[in-house]
Amino acid sequence: MELQYKYHPDNLNQSEPTFYKEEDLKAGEMLLNIGPQHPSTHGVLRLEVLTDGEIVKDVIPHLGYLHRCFEKHAESMPYNQTIPFVDRMDYLAAMNSEHVYAMGVERMLGIEDKIPKRVEYIRVLVSELNRLASHFVAIGTYGMDIGAFTPFLWMMRDREHILRLLEWVCGARMLYNYIWIGGLFYDLPVGFEERCIQFSQYLKPKLVELENLLISNKIFIDRTANVGVLPMDLAINYGVSGPMLRGSGLKYDLRKVDGYSIYPELDFEIPVGKGEVGTVGDCWDRTWVRMKECFESLKIIDQCLTQLTGDHKRTRSFDPREIVPKKIRPKAQDFYIRGENPKGELGYFFRADGRADVPFRCKARSCCFVNLSALAVMSKDSMISDLVAIVGSLDLVLGEVDR
Amino acid sequence: MTIETILYVIRSDFEVQVDEACSPVGLKIKASDLVAICERLYNSEETYFDFLSCITGIDNGPEANTMEVVYNLYSIPNDFGLTIKVELPRDKPEIDSITPIWQGANWLERETFDLLGIVFTGHPDLRRILLPDNWEGYPLRKDYSTQEYFHGIKVDF
Numbered sequence: 001m002e003l004q005y006k007y008h009p010d011n012l013n014q015s016e017p018t019f020y021k022e023e024d025l026k027a028g029e030m031l032l033n034i035g036p037q038h039p040s041t042h043g044v045l046r047l048e049v050l051t052d053g054e055i056v057k058d059v060i061p062h063l064g065y066l067h068r069c070f071e072k073h074a075e076s077m078p079y080n081q082t083i084p085f086v087d088r089m090d091y092l093a094a095m096n097s098e099h100v101y102a103m104g105v106e107r108m109l110g111i112e113d114k115i116p117k118r119v120e121y122i123r124v125l126v127s128e129l130n131r132l133a134s135h136f137v138a139i140g141t142y143g144m145d146i147g148a149f150t151p152f153l154w155m156m157r158d159r160e161h162i163l164r165l166l167e168w169v170c171g172a173r174m175l176y177n178y179i180w181i182g183g184l185f186y187d188l189p190v191g192f193e194e195r196c197i198q199f200s201q202y203l204k205p206k207l208v209e210l211e212n213l214l215i216s217n218k219i220f221i222d223r224t225a226n227v228g229v230l231p232m233d234l235a236i237n238y239g240v241s242g243p244m245l246r247g248s249g250l251k252y253d254l255r256k257v258d259g260y261s262i263y264p265e266l267d268f269e270i271p272v273g274k275g276e277v278g279t280v281g282d283c284w285d286r287t288w289v290r291m292k293e294c295f296e297s298l299k300i301i302d303q304c305l306t307q308l309t310g311d312h313k314r315t316r317s318f319d320p321r322e323i324v325p326k327k328i329r330p331k332a333q334d335f336y337i338r339g340e341n342p343k344g345e346l347g348y349f350f351r352a353d354g355r356a357d358v359p360f361r362c363k364a365r366s367c368c369f370v371n372l373s374a375l376a377v378m379s380k381d382s383m384i385s386d387l388v389a390i391v392g393s394l395d396l397v398l399g400e401v402d403r
Numbered sequence: 404m405t406i407e408t409i410l411y412v413i414r415s416d417f418e419v420q421v422d423e424a425c426s427p428v429g430l431k432i433k434a435s436d437l438v439a440i441c442e443r444l445y446n447s448e449e450t451y452f453d454f455l456s457c458i459t460g461i462d463n464g465p466e467a468n469t470m471e472v473v474y475n476l477y478s479i480p481n482d483f484g485l486t487i488k489v490e491l492p493r494d495k496p497e498i499d500s501i502t503p504i505w506q507g508a509n510w511l512e513r514e515t516f517d518l519l520g521i522v523f524t525g526h527p528d529l530r531r532i533l534l535p536d537n538w539e540g541y542p543l544r545k546d547y548s549t550q551e552y553f554h555g556i557k558v559d560f
Binding site: 007008019067071072107236237238239257332333335336345349351360361363377403 | 424429456508532
């Protein structure tokens with residue numbers, strides 16, 4: 001049998017592990033390597049930190065440990081078969097990624113007006129449930145990063161309820177393949193709406209508890225206020241989006257701005273960082289925006305459930321796969337679609353050549369990737385312990401950074 | 404804002420072509436004009452494209468012998484999107500970097516360089532970002548084939 005790996009001492013010296021070299025360092029400076037196997041980097045992120053004592057002089061993120069060639073795969077598969085790969089990008093918010101992807105392909109085909117209202121309401125309902133789950137992980141692990149363990153357990157407990165609901169809907173806990181191009185995999189299971197209403201009532205007091213326990217906790221504020229400040233103009237210039245951009249004080253939510261799906265019909269607020277305990281755009285503001293968004297998502301869920309049990313009730317004749325196209329071949333065009341993921345603006349760029357069932361090019365604009373690029377400017381001249389707080393406040397999912 | 408506003412701002416000095424089969428609305432421009440047009444779009448008050456969303460590199464294959472770079476810009480105050488397309492020769496794909504205008508272009512350009520081998524001149528730090536530094540070839544090119552061994556590990560197995 002042929003060995004897959006051949007040992008050679010040169011193999012260990014081939015890659016260039018650091019950006020800064022020993023001879024570049026000034027007196028007193030030191031290179032510190034954090035990750036890729038470190039709990040505070042939220043996955044396989046490696047940070048090369050140039051330090052002077054306790055002060056961070058520069059941070060060089062090294063990525064690619066989870067690169068799975070999404071774009072190359074997408075070029076070789078029909079549009080509908082790419083959806084499971086889309087799930088695996090941001091594995092904490094798979095429904096949201098699917099929603100944007102399906103919407104993009106539907107608009108390319110020109111069938112976005114034919115989607116039944118019930119399908120749209122179900123899509124928004126599951127997306128917002130998933131947004132809650134994603135924010136719970138973000139807030140919970142962020143608390144754990146800076147030393148609060150209890151919120152993590154509480155958040156994981158509540159996230160478990162959501163994952164079970166979503167498992168009931170489509171059979172998988174995290175990687176759903178539920179939202180299809182032109183419809184859904186299945187209708188909601190019988191009794192789901194009622195169970196979801198119960199859950200929404202259960203969750204409201206829990207979110208208030210979270211606010212009291214973590215967000216307005218003095219220790220938490222001391223660790224996060226005035227740390228990692230990202231001013232608004234810099235945030236826009238870096239292309240930062242999502243709760244990070246809103247934490248920096250800009251009221252910019254694609255659910256309102258682009259008004260896709262049925263979001264224009266729903267009533268919700270956009271929380272914006274105000275610098276209540278520190279400067280606008282610090283780590284506390286970002287976390288506060290996420291927490292407030294949980295309340296808003298719950299409002300959306302309630303409205304969707306009212307519709308799903310009222311005007312757009314389940315009927316015997318309703319078929320969520322009614323207009324799912326058998327053959328997906330958009331006419332030749334370039335198309336960029338973007339949507340609001342829990343982490344920021346998720347975009348897909350498609351080029352269809354009109355002759356094949358596979359996209360000529362499919363590019364995913366990952367929000368975490370762009371958000372992470374602002375890390376160096378945010379963490380300059382901060383403490384090493386604050387670096388952990390800053391990385392946590394970015395809410396990274398390395399599956400989406402590396403794709 | 405409409406596409407006419409943008410054309411009014413840039414058409415007098417540059418050669419541009421509106422691309423209809425494109426959403427958001429697209430402009431085809433010459434590679435040598437890119438930085439000047441982007442600066443104009445960023446600095447003039449009527450357009451003010453402050454948000455760079457996405458940079459996509461496209462390889463059109465050995466037959467067409469061209470590559471393309473597609474920029475997706477958005478103007479937050481004007482709520483308007485624009486696609487800018489640039490075509491490059493495939494044997495020497497080089498284009499000026501727009502990182503001095505939008506810092507967010509830094510990593511997006513590095514990614515395009517990494518996966519397609521498009522060189523961005525004037526980029527502050529053009530290294531591979533997703534793949535290891537000593538990886539051979541550019542995977543998103545249409546004629547790409549994987550190297551046989553990487554660090555003694557067989558790649559295709």
